[in-house]
Amino acid sequence: MIERYTRKDMGALFETEHRLRIWLEVEKAATRALMEKGAVDPEAARLFLESSPEIRVQRMEEIERETRHDVIAFLTMISEQIPAPARAILHFGMTSQDLVDTAQSLFLLEAIDLLQREMDRFSGILREQALRHRGTLTVGRSHGVHGEPIVFGVKFLSWYSEFGRHKERLRHARETMRVGKMSGAMGTAVHIDPLTEEAILFSLGLKPEGMATQVVARDRHAEFLSTLALIGASLERIAVEIRHLQRTEVREVEEPFVPGQKGSSAMPHKRNPVGAENITGLARLLRSYAQAAYEDVALWHERDISHSSVERVVLPDSCILLDYMLHRMGGILKDLIVYPEQMQRNLDLTGGLVYSQAVLLALVRTGLPRETAYRIVQDAAMRTWRGEGHLRDTLRTHPELPESADPHLWEAAFSPEPFMKNIDALYERVLGPETGA
Template sequence: MNPDNVSVFDSALYSPLFTQAEMKAVWSDKHLVSCWLQFETEIAAIQADLGIIPAQAAKAIQQAATIDNINWTRLAAETAKVGMAIKPMVDQISEAGDPLVKQYLHWGCTTQDLLDTAQAMRLKSSLSLIRRQVINLIRSLSTMADAHRNTVMVARTNSQDALPTTWGLQLASYLTEMTRNLQRLDALTPRATMGMYGGAVGNLSSIGRVGLEVRERLMSALGLTQPIGLWNASLDGIAETIQCFAIIHGSLCRIANDIELMGRAPLAEVREGEGGGGSSTMPHKANPRACNMIQTLSRMGWMYASSAPNLMDQQDVRAASMRVLNWSLVPESCLAVSTSLARAQRLLDNLIVNKDNMRRNFAASRNLIMSEAVMMQVAEQKGRGESYAMIKTIIHDGLASDMSLEEMLLNSEAVTAMFSEAEITALCDPRNYLGCNDALIDESLAYAQTLLEGTA
């Protein structure tokens, strides 16, 4: 632990809150340089196979291009002078190798080739991790939605009690969003993981006519998408990826918002099961810290998304200034979304659901949210307009009392003339006004399952 670190991603205090360990390793300096060295090793082997450089040179480069030959203090100091770390890294490997390494290392390459290809390599690892996390969340939501399909609760619109629903249907709503997020990830991954190899201005002039074959073999060896044409100045795939992360954040934030609100003391329908965050002065408090962090990370993700189009502010064959934003936007956006997914997974895995309170909270409105159910039944005899006015008048007249909706209806001669006491009780039972609840949950479950069955 280094108490001198500043960023929340590396802070000795805050890093555990803002990072997911596997994702942090992907974007570490050590892994970055390892990707550069892998690039140099792979391209040397391919060039040797095609007779562009001597076979012995490729072997020598492979022996020299190791992380053990990197002096990190020197690399940092020289990067500060040059502005990019590729030349200082190439210089160190050249010095560590024999004359063949000095002559043929980085043959026909330019800085952008290594920067963009290494970023694509790390994005591939990042998107694979995020995809696994999304799939795990989809599976958890599927299980929970099915298990709570009959857990009746108050549905709220504009923060007010509206009609009956079930916790299972609400979970199914989150499920369909996350399923669409998985589709978005799968669609953009080939565009986000496109490697770069084009030389100084992207036309492979330093390699000659075999340049396209070298590029094809290199991308295949690195497991990256093959580029199409000249794309040195194109960062649309990166901007799209960060924007997609923002949408995932939106889905997660909605879940966090709902759980936070449902956990308020007057409702107490759900509660974070990890103990929550204690107050420094109020012994009774257990703050919803998982929800809070998801909300915080979502705002960070939206901030990155608003900045991402700046990457496309390019001119000519390429411009370095906006590309440097990659060094902050891409790793931080990956860390934020992966950490939020991990938080959401733990939140759902440990969530405590109070079914009794969900049912009891209908009484907060004296069961008035069943008014539509009653009105629709009256409408079958009197028409919608007259039934609406009739039920509204009954409620208005009964508000001054402490009567529930059922008691108001039982006191109405107009209503009792149409329905028996048992029928009125049934009309006021939320379980009898759930519409296509089960069918909607089944649709969401089938949608998710179909997509999961087609995933590798």
């Protein structure tokens, strides 16, 4: 991933040197278990386990230019630095993917741990904003059109609930990826028996793939990247909301705009939702990576190498991107500029139309048939849409409104208060009882 979207801690996990250190850790774990099993010479194993070979990336790259095989280049680089007897038992009974897939799971688990930490931080921001705006009235929209009054905080409440599900999905994805293999070239445990394989993997905090081929099954990786893409889609959902609400005609919220920031090289007045737009674009990229992972599931027979080139890109890039997206969107939401006065102006913009359902039900309570009440309110509402007055006035003068319809009953419907009466219960449902009134 390009440096622009790479945060330090996550990016470091996918550096070549870190990857090779994990490879060395896996090789030593395998040697230790094989020594305890009595499958390799104990003195040779001891020499390897006590050695401290350096990770010489340039030397490995030099060897790889000749061998055109990264694992062989790695093993050669290590062999050059360990005693001769130890070289005989290095990588004993293993195939390249025993090393690569097992190590890959280890650094993906590290990446997931960082993502879980960032998810916790992000969820905390959503919770904080939900509580801050539990009394901020705004207009709810469906199809982009004004519907009814809502509390601005319930937007954050909805997102908080959604990210609670994502945290559970990410926990499940972590368990799905907590696998490795040491079962050899065709997965049939010819040279390293299943019990020894388990010992190796357990020592690394992993469990064995149920029935591996030459590789760990790639449905696992597809599920993992699908989870990341789904989290990205939810971040996009938030981003799109901010972009709509920051439109000049709406202007209910704005992204933070810091001193010295510029919005346009041509138009000095511009304050654009560039952060939310950035998140929207990166979510598209995450989805494309998940699609690529689906293509990797159907490998030939016991394995081909078509997945390798894909995973070298999509696995690190997906983790790095989502880490960046969570951090950036968290910053946007934490310092989001909210305009309650503009929200109130927008509530009043349509001349009481946002209370049409409340008025309809009030008329029904006076004894009018629902069909009749609906026709009267809709007709009055269409007049209000045409600019002929507030809904209260177009309704009061409607020729079909019977005298029996007590105006004190239906005029009281033009109030936002009833729309807040169950907000505390909704907050308690999502955040817990301590968040009630």
